[in-house]
Amino acid sequence: MNRPLGEKTEAAPAETAGFHEDYTLYLLAKASELASAEFHAELAAEGVSVGEWRVLAVLWTGEASVGALAEAGLMKQPTMTKLLDRMAAAGWVRRLGRGGDRRRVRLGLTEAGRAQAAVLIPKARAHEARLLGALPAGEAEALRAALRGLIARRMDGAGGEA
Amino acid sequence: MNRPLGEKTEAAPAETAGFHEDYTLYLLAKASELASAEFHAELAAEGVSVGEWRVLAVLWTGEASVGALAEAGLMKQPTMTKLLDRMAAAGWVRRLGRGGDRRRVRLGLTEAGRAQAAVLIPKARAHEARLLGALPAGEAEALRAALRGLIARRMDGAGGEA
DNA sequence: AGGCATTACATGAAAATTCATGTATCGAGG
DNA sequence: CCTCGATACATGAATTTTCATGTAATGCCT
Numbered sequence A, B: 001m002n003r004p005l006g007e008k009t010e011a012a013p014a015e016t017a018g019f020h021e022d023y024t025l026y027l028l029a030k031a032s033e034l035a036s037a038e039f040h041a042e043l044a045a046e047g048v049s050v051g052e053w054r055v056l057a058v059l060w061t062g063e064a065s066v067g068a069l070a071e072a073g074l075m076k077q078p079t080m081t082k083l084l085d086r087m088a089a090a091g092w093v094r095r096l097g098r099g100g101d102r103r104r105v106r107l108g109l110t111e112a113g114r115a116q117a118a119v120l121i122p123k124a125r126a127h128e129a130r131l132l133g134a135l136p137a138g139e140a141e142a143l144r145a146a147l148r149g150l151i152a153r154r155m156d157g158a159g160g161e162a
Numbered sequence C: 001a002g003g004c005a006t007t008a009c010a011t012g013a014a015a016a017t018t019c020a021t022g023t024a025t026c027g028a029g030g
Numbered sequence D: 001c002c003t004c005g006a007t008a009c010a011t012g013a014a015t016t017t018t019c020a021t022g023t024a025a026t027g028c029c030t
Helices: A024-046 A050-059 A066-072 A077-089 A111-133 A139-155 B024-046 B050-059 B066-072 B077-089 B111-133 B139-155
Strands: A093-098 A105-109 B093-098 B105-109
Touching: A024 A050, A024 A111, A024 B024, A024 B111, A024 B139, A050 A066, A050 A077, A050 A105, A050 A111, A066 A077, A066 A105, A077 A093, A105 A111, A111 B024, A139 B024, A139 B139, B024 B050, B024 B111, B050 B066, B050 B077, B050 B105, B050 B111, B066 B077, B066 B105, B077 B093, B105 B111
Parallel strands: none
Antiparallel strands: A093 A105, B093 B105
């Protein structure tokens, strides 16, 4: 009844698999898209955008710089600067001034931001549990391990631990 | 040389793993982002945007409707309509008129579009091979299987049950 | 056949994202 | 100490994306 889009009643039997349907980068992007869609709907119901949620999730555990937030939020730095402007105006985050390195701005949650995050984090965990619980036994952890490996491999040589 | 952003030489003290770093939806999105980044750079070198590439890749194997292209391209339908307008103006795709269902518009590649796709598809395959080849034995196929399972589960009306 | 909710696509206004660039700070040499 | 290249963030213009909505075509149901 609420099928997304695309072919619907078509039911083409021998739909020759297009190139993209088996292309790994497409599988990754599509899986991410689909898995996130349901939770993003919960966010929308709370009046929180995806970008805002990512900022809340990162700052939930502590302060962070604009650059670090941009990287974690999967967006470019100017985009994050403007998002933070909006979130600051809305009273969710606060620029805490500069630390030892005076180029960097430290960001933190306000009380209102912390309260909003406190509502969303449990929802995120619950959704994640449902998502992983629907996979065959063991597959969930295998997936997560593979993803972590892929990420670590792409990041190594750069911003790791000290 | 093209380090992303974020903390670099700072050697953050005891960077307690933030919530998001172990959150499955973040792992999916970040892995997709990182894995795609290199190939997207190749696309940029060819003067092709990510959206354009996705259209070329889908139409490579045949015709498709606007809705199907939007779903495969991970964007909303109005976005795809406008993208197709631009690609048609650039001479890469063509609206082929309507078929049996007169609401649907069939899209196809022009010769120029086909030529561009013919250059990019092998590059995509090569990049994919490098990406998967860098993973431990067996992990590549396990990852792909898990992603396909996740996608299939989300597309079969497995919406809300848990 | 006629009505009615649904689906496919296009369009215009609004919002978000990115690119190119500017300013300030840091770090390594000379 | 001073200069030079790199890093961190902000800003403005241009592009892209999305939302809300309009039009046309379908399918179902009585």
